Amino acid sequence: MSGYKNFAIAGTGEIGTPIIEQLLARRIDGTVSTVVVLTRQSKVNEDLKAKGAIFRTVDYSKLDTLTAALQGIDVVIVAVTVTPEALNVQFPLADAARQAGVKLFIPSEFGNRTEGKTGGMWSIKDAVKKYLVKIGLPYAQFFNGAFIDWFLVNHPEHGAFDWPHNKIVIKGTGNTPISWTTQTDVARYVAHVLTSLTPNQLKDTTFAIEGERKTLNEIVGEYQARTGKQLDITYESPEFLEEAVKNHPNDWDNGRIRMLYLVLDKGEAITGTPEEVNKYWPDFNPTKVVDAILAKWGSDQ
Numbered sequence: 001m002s003g004y005k006n007f008a009i010a011g012t013g014e015i016g017t018p019i020i021e022q023l024l025a026r027r028i029d030g031t032v033s034t035v036v037v038l039t040r041q042s043k044v045n046e047d048l049k050a051k052g053a054i055f056r057t058v059d060y061s062k063l064d065t066l067t068a069a070l071q072g073i074d075v076v077i078v079a080v081t082v083t084p085e086a087l088n089v090q091f092p093l094a095d096a097a098r099q100a101g102v103k104l105f106i107p108s109e110f111g112n113r114t115e116g117k118t119g120g121m122w123s124i125k126d127a128v129k130k131y132l133v134k135i136g137l138p139y140a141q142f143f144n145g146a147f148i149d150w151f152l153v154n155h156p157e158h159g160a161f162d163w164p165h166n167k168i169v170i171k172g173t174g175n176t177p178i179s180w181t182t183q184t185d186v187a188r189y190v191a192h193v194l195t196s197l198t199p200n201q202l203k204d205t206t207f208a209i210e211g212e213r214k215t216l217n218e219i220v221g222e223y224q225a226r227t228g229k230q231l232d233i234t235y236e237s238p239e240f241l242e243e244a245v246k247n248h249p250n251d252w253d254n255g256r257i258r259m260l261y262l263v264l265d266k267g268e269a270i271t272g273t274p275e276e277v278n279k280y281w282p283d284f285n286p287t288k289v290v291d292a293i294l295a296k297w298g299s300d301q
Helices: 016-025 046-051 063-069 092-099 120-135 148-153 183-196 216-228 236-245 252-266 287-296
Strands: 006-010 034-039 054-058 075-080 102-104 140-143 167-171 178-181 207-210 210-216 231-237
Touching: 006 016, 006 207, 016 046, 034 167, 054 063, 054 210, 063 092, 063 140, 092 120, 092 140, 102 120, 140 183, 148 178, 148 287, 167 252, 178 183, 207 252, 216 287, 236 252
Parallel strands: 006 034, 006 075, 034 054, 075 102, 140 207, 167 231
Antiparallel strands: 178 210
């Protein structure tokens, strides 16, 4: 078993909260001792607190208080949003973790691989990894490709996958394989390896997670076959996406969301080879893409 039993998590959003819940569940059998949630506000999540989470208010501009909040912590996990402001808190947090004697730092990846990437959130994520190497703080990276929940299930208002109204807009060719994983499965995998692998197995290791590898066209085809529904499908070409991103760099609906789909269409959301994905948990059994969609928006015919 890993010697890591005390965790601190920065971020209580769509991926941070499931990770916290998975770690808290492991307190029951003693696998995990402490789960600290770092927050910039005094307000706490009462549900997580009731399950045993300890909330500590921190100021990322004050190294001494941040270091004090990490005393006794083995592993720091960062699961913040993708804004530059949020991602950049990892630099002072890493400094504080090193001073506090933290043994492992999990940077806020949880998406596509970022090694050597330039521009936007990907360049900041890559810079964080390089900084961890520079200061000699052991790290582990987790890449899971695209979130099934975010892209395909929970946000029909984005206009790409409006399952309730049987309207689909495939942004790109739809023929590019993509690694898809639910947020719950990412949290399960992270908690499993952090509490079951040895420190040497975790140190400076990249973990490739994948629920299922499918193209957008394959997903839509399977959905239609299983439900008997005929979807109204339109396409936005890669050229259209490129132009939209260029003309609307700061517009979410017209530019930024299309940038995310353009990255998927370029094949940058594959987390690893078939041999690499999920290799540290053979019995992982993650949720398949269409199963996740049907759980929210329909059922097999």
